[in-house]
Amino acid sequence: MLDILIVDDSAAIRKILQRVLRQTDIPIGNVFEAGDGKEALETLKTQPVGLILSDINMPNMSGLELLSAVKANEAWKNLPVVMVSTEGSQAKVLEAVELGAAGYVRKPFNADQIKEKLAALF
Amino acid sequence: MNDTNTELAITPADIVAAIKSATVEVFATMLNMQLEAGPMLTEKSVAAAPASGVVSLVGLAGSWAGTGSIACTGAFACKMASSFLLAEYDAMNDDVLDAVGEISNMIVGNVKTILEEKVGQMGLSTPTVIFGRNFQTRSSRNHEWIVVPFRMSDEHMFVQLSLAPNRDGERSTLRAGFQMPQVINF
Numbered sequence: 033m034l035d036i037l038i039v040d041d042s043a044a045i046r047k048i049l050q051r052v053l054r055q056t057d058i059p060i061g062n063v064f065e066a067g068d069g070k071e072a073l074e075t076l077k078t079q080p081v082g083l084i085l086s087d088i089n090m091p092n093m094s095g096l097e098l099l100s101a102v103k104a105n106e107a108w109k110n111l112p113v114v115m116v117s118t119e120g121s122q123a124k125v126l127e128a129v130e131l132g133a134a135g136y137v138r139k140p141f142n143a144d145q146i147k148e149k150l151a152a153l154f
Numbered sequence: 155m156n157d158t159n160t161e162l163a164i165t166p167a168d169i170v171a172a173i174k175s176a177t178v179e180v181f182a183t184m185l186n187m188q189l190e191a192g193p194m195l196t197e198k199s200v201a202a203a204p205a206s207g208v209v210s211l212v213g214l215a216g217s218w219a220g221t222g223s224i225a226c227t228g229a230f231a232c233k234m235a236s237s238f239l240l241a242e243y244d245a246m247n248d249d250v251l252d253a254v255g256e257i258s259n260m261i262v263g264n265v266k267t268i269l270e271e272k273v274g275q276m277g278l279s280t281p282t283v284i285f286g287r288n289f290q291t292r293s294s295r296n297h298e299w300i301v302v303p304f305r306m307s308d309e310h311m312f313v314q315l316s317l318a319p320n321r322d323g324e325r326s327t328l329r330a331g332f333q334m335p336q337v338i339n340f
Contacts, residue, residue, distance in 0.1 A: 041280060042252060042255065042256040042259070043248075043249070043252045044235075044238060044239060044249070044252045044253045044255075044256045045256055047239055048184075048238070048239065051240070089259075089263075089278050089280070090280075091280055117263075118259060118260050118263025118264060118266075118267070118278070119263065119267070119278075120263075120264065120267040121267050121270055121271075121275070123275070139184075139259075139260045139263070139264075140179060140180045140183035140184040140260050140264075141183065141184070142183050142184070
C-alpha cells in the first residue's frame with residue numbers, strides 16, 4: 033500500500049487530489065495532508081510515506097524549498113516528489129527537475145494526468 | 155497599462171488573449187464548464203465587480219507588477235465550487251471561498267506563465283478572497299484594469315488584470331506566497 037503526503041495551501045486541491053488518488057489502480061494506503069512545506073516536514077518526521085505531491089507557491093515554505101529539504105535528508109532523499117503547480121514556465125520546471133523532482137504536473141490538471149504520472153513511477 | 159512607455163513589452167491584446175486562454179482552460183479542465191468570453195472592457199483604477207458577490211485577488215510582482223482578480227456573484231461561486239469539488243454547495247462557506255481562491259490562483263498563474271515570456275519572471279501571491287455586498291476594489295497605484303467578461307448561461311464572471319512596469323524599474327523580491335496591498339472600499 034502506498035502512503036502519500038499531499039502538500040498544498042488550497043484545501044480544495046487537497047480534496048481533489050485525494051479523490052483522484054483513490055481512483056488509480058495503485059493500492060493507496062494513508063493519505064496525509066499539509067498546508068505548506070513546514071507542515072509537510074513536520075508530518076514526515078512521524079509519518080513515513082512513499083510519495084509526496086506538492087504545490088510550489090505556498091506561504092511559510094515553498095514547494096521547491098520543501099523539495100530541497102527532502103533531498104538533503106538522508107532518510108528521505110529517495111522519496112519521489114511530484115510537483116503540482118500553476119508555475120508552468122520552462123525555467124521553473126527545469127529548476128524543479130534539477131532539485132530532484134520525480135515529476136511535474138501543471139495546474140489545471142485532469143485525473144488522467146495524475147494517474148499517468150503515478151503509473152510511470154510505480 | 156502605463157501609456158507613458160513608448161515601447162510596451164505587452165499590449166492589452168496580449169493580456170486579453172492570455173486571460174481568455176487561461177480561463178477557458180481552467181474551467182474546461184477542472185470544472186467541466188464551458189465559458190464564453192465577451193469583448194474586452196477597460197476600467198480606470200477601479201476593478202469591475204458585481205454589486206454583491208465574491209472577488210478573489212492575486213498579486214503579481216517582478217519587473218512588471220500588478221493584480222489579477224476574478225469577480226462573480228455568490229450564486230455563481232457556489233456553482234463553481236460544486237463543479238470543482240463534485241459536491242453540492244448552495245450557500246457561501248469556507249469550501250466555496252477556498253475553491254474560488256484556487257480557481258483564481260490557477261487562472262492568474264497561467265496568465266502569468268503566458269506573459270512571462272515577454273516581461274520576465276513574476277512572483278505570485280496567495281489569493282485573497284472577499285465576499286460581501288456593495289464593495290469596490292482598486293489598485294493602490296493608478297493603473298488601468300483590462301477586464302474580460304465571461305458568460306455561462308445566465309451567469310457572468312469578470313477576469314481582470316492590472317499590470318504595469320515596476321515603478322522602481324528593479325525586480326521585486328520574488329518570494330512565493332507573498333501578500334500584496336489592496337484597497338477595498340465598502
